[in-house]
Amino acid sequence: MPEEILDDISHRRYNPLRGSWLLVSPHRTKRPWQGQQEPASKPSLPPYDPECYLCPKNKRAQGDTNPDYTSTFVFVNDYSAVKEKQAEYKQAEDTKDLSDVLLRAEPVTGKCYVLTFSPSHNLTLADLTSAEILPVVKTWIQIYAAHLSPSSPLAAVAKASTLPPSNNEVSALKAQYKWMQIFENKGAAMGCSNPHPHGQIWTTTGLPEEPTQEIEQLTKYRRDNGGKSMLSDYVKLELEKKERIVFKNASFIVVCPWWAVWPFEVMIISIAHKRALVDFSSSEQLDFAESIAEVTRRYDNLFETSFPYSSGIHQAPLEGTEEEIESSHFHMHFYPPLLRSATVRKFLVGYELMAEPQRDITPEQAAAKLRACGGELYRKRL
Ligand SMILES: [Zn+2]
Numbered sequence: 391m392p393e394e395i396l397d398d399i400s401h402r403r404y405n406p407l408r409g410s411w412l413l414v415s416p417h418r419t420k421r422p423w424q425g426q427q428e429p430a431s432k433p434s435l436p437p438y439d440p441e442c443y444l445c446p447k448n449k450r451a452q453g454d455t456n457p458d459y460t461s462t463f464v465f466v467n468d469y470s471a472v473k474e475k476q477a478e479y480k481q482a483e484d485t486k487d488l489s490d491v492l493l494r495a496e497p498v499t500g501k502c503y504v505l506t507f508s509p510s511h512n513l514t515l516a517d518l519t520s521a522e523i524l525p526v527v528k529t530w531i532q533i534y535a536a537h538l539s540p541s542s543p544l545a546a547v548a549k550a551s552t553l554p555p556s557n558n559e560v561s562a563l564k565a566q567y568k569w570m571q572i573f574e575n576k577g578a579a580m581g582c583s584n585p586h587p588h589g590q591i592w593t594t595t596g597l598p599e600e601p602t603q604e605i606e607q608l609t610k611y612r613r614d615n616g617g618k619s620m621l622s623d624y625v626k627l628e629l630e631k632k633e634r635i636v637f638k639n640a641s642f643i644v645v646c647p648w649w650a651v652w653p654f655e656v657m658i659i660s661i662a663h664k665r666a667l668v669d670f671s672s673s674e675q676l677d678f679a680e681s682i683a684e685v686t687r688r689y690d691n692l693f694e695t696s697f698p699y700s701s702g703i704h705q706a707p708l709e710g711t712e713e714e715i716e717s718s719h720f721h722m723h724f725y726p727p728l729l730r731s732a733t734v735r736k737f738l739v740g741y742e743l744m745a746e747p748q749r750d751i752t753p754e755q756a757a758a759k760l761r762a763c764g765g766e767l768y769r770k771r772l
């Protein structure tokens with residue numbers, strides 16, 4: 391295989407999803423793999439913390455009290471980054487004024503939610519079974535469906551939102567938002583201040599940078615390749631080559647992408663072309679939950695620690711042209727910072743910030759390690 395030589399030489403890899411490049415320097419990790427150097431970490435958190443603003447029945451910052459929930463719970467973030475109502479702002483369009491050219495701004499409104507994954511303070515997605523993650527997937531689907539533009543072709547397939555009455559705030563929208571970013575920051579290394587298992591959902595009027603780049607690339611590929619989805623073609627290649635696949639079931643592959651920047655970065659990609667969460671059948675919803683369980687459990691098993699990461703879902707925008715929506719292909723990114731052990735982490739610094747991202751261990755090596763650490767969660771043996 392012509393790619394084999396890439397195990398030994400420095401090279402750049404192209405990320406077709408972002409239209410960007412990264413530097414790969416595999417010879418820098420030719421030193422023997424040392425594996426974990428710290429003892430396996432044991433969980434020490436209580437299942438309920440009276441001080442936690444996410445635990446059932448506790449009071450939150452702005453005085454609201456959480457219900458005695460038993461599965462997932464959604465509420466509007468008490469410290470939202472964007473708000474539904476704010477003072478009006480419009481920049482003058484007189485381009486002769488230098489400040490209108492160089493000091494540009496546009497207003498953003500939106501709504502930010504917090505979603506708890508479990509009532510138990512001391513669990514993470516890695517501790518949950520596929521069946522226990524399924525309610526999280528279903529809640530994401532309901533919230534996405536509730537925010538879809540009525541003009542989107544996806545609105546026809548989206549079932550009406552059936553969130554419980556305590557979550558009426560989800561459907562009472564003041565504007566049509568364009569983008570929904572579902573994400574999780576897990577662990578103090580990713581700046582997450584509360585260990586209670588939870589993620590966030592931010593909706594905004596504008597389309598942010600990452601999805602803008604991906605949608606442009608996906609749209610261009612579809613146009614240039616007779617209507618084919620870039621990620622369908624990519625999945626086909628990965629299934630043939632098998633070098634970077636960590637896990638697969640009937641509906642999804644988990645892969646360390648060819649262009650991964652973070653040492654153990656993975657993507658969950660739908661094998662069939664799915665535009666968004668609302669396209670999933672019930673069995674695909676469960677297969678997606680299983681893929682999340684497989685990623686997070688393997689991550690924790692890798693260094694026998696609660697593995698930090700940021701993860702997020704990319705799918706069709708809530709509102710967009712038919713071409714943008716049809717070009718979108720559902721996937722989820724996991725960006726974890728750990729490199730060789732529970733404490734040796736990678737930072738994106740000097741060269742990465744000034745030139746382009748760089749990695750040492752190849753995605754093929756990372757995939758082999760993640761493939762090898764499936765099975766029971768290490769903590770259950772302690
Ligand atoms: Zn809690």
Ligand SMILES: [Zn+2]
Pocket residue numbers: 407604704721723
């Ligand atoms: Zn993406």
